[in-house]
Amino acid sequence: MMTRADWIAVLLAIALLPGLYVRYWGDSSQAEAVRIAANGQQDITIPLSGNRRFTVHGPLGESVIEIRDGRVRFISSPCRGQQCVHSGWLAHAGDLAACLPNGIMVTVTGRDRRFDSINF
């Protein structure tokens, strides 16, 4: 026969199961932060929450980056090619956009920082 304590243990185990599922099988690519690397400056990491715009200074001038609704993008950059702006919104861990002429790279990082370095 199961005692009251046994029932509590079983119920607790069932109640905690979703938590374990999320913890160990959840989408580890879920984006959490943005890492911004600018040539010759210390990297900065910003949470991918809230809505804001900010300016990063590079050798060509100012690049404007926007965070909105859990995504990030280059709004403008002083380069002529505009590849960074055309990259559009980045939303998943590992996503990357760079303005090489202005020496600025934006990488989305996930909960467990899936990659130590990105080759491109």
Added chain:
Amino acid sequence: MFGTLVDLTLWGANEDQAQQATAAAIHTLNALHHRWHAWEPGPLTDINTRLTRGETVTLEPDQVEVIRGAQELSRQSAYLFNPAIGRLIALWGFHSDDRPSNVPPPAPEVIRQLAARHPTLDDLHFDGNKLSSANPALEMDFGAYVKSYGVDRAIEELRRHGVSNAIVNAGGDLRAIGRRGDRPWRIGIRDPRGAGILASVEIQGDESVFTSGDYERFFEYQGKRYHHIIDPRSGYPPSGAMSATVIYPGSGVGGGASTALMVAGPHGWLDVVRGMHLQQAMLVAADRKIYLTPALAKRLHFEVDPPPTVIIGQP
């Protein structure tokens, strides 16, 4: 080149050691950036100018080493990696960090004439450390090859400072040594289309990962993409592949091999693999089919859903 976006990752080094090692490695990369820059006025543009005039140039030992190394790699690639075509690359407007998009490609006749003079590094003649050129159309531009050289020198610098676990990533191309604590380094290889990761690979020990792609530097004109890797035979950017990746132990072939694979495309890539003695190579063809050597297929993990069509090529 690699002056932009050098990214160092160190593990298990104390703060002082890490700071000194990082500073030394970045200093090395910056110095090499200037020394081998193909269009900003400096030692290489100076050598090119004098060779074009028919003069003999006296080189420093490191310059002899780099040029001779590139000569050998170029031959192994059957001249698909050809660092003698700097004038073609300049003609296309890629001797600029930031080529505008609304300027048309060069005139076909001009491209044809320049490609027909087919300069190669074999046109160079060494007399000890004295260098001369038999082809006035030759202009050296080492492209991604000097990135491999630079990354290798930076790793040497880190090791000299006692660092044994690190990644040196110079503008996307990298070499990783040691491991990240209790697990290997995890490297993501970027998808040539979109902003995501195509595949990943774990590294422990000492390996380099080099990729060339049509997305790194390009312009679009009237809806067509022209990228910065030029086929020395035609004078045009090749259209068979979107990206090419090589992985190899230790130092070495790097940018030269990935460039040659891009030029070769899906029809000729195995010839490059054989000629350059590559074990692990990947080509993402224009139709997005992925060509892999068996050794890389074994360890590469695709990060895209659905997984791509893979074709294994037997070297």
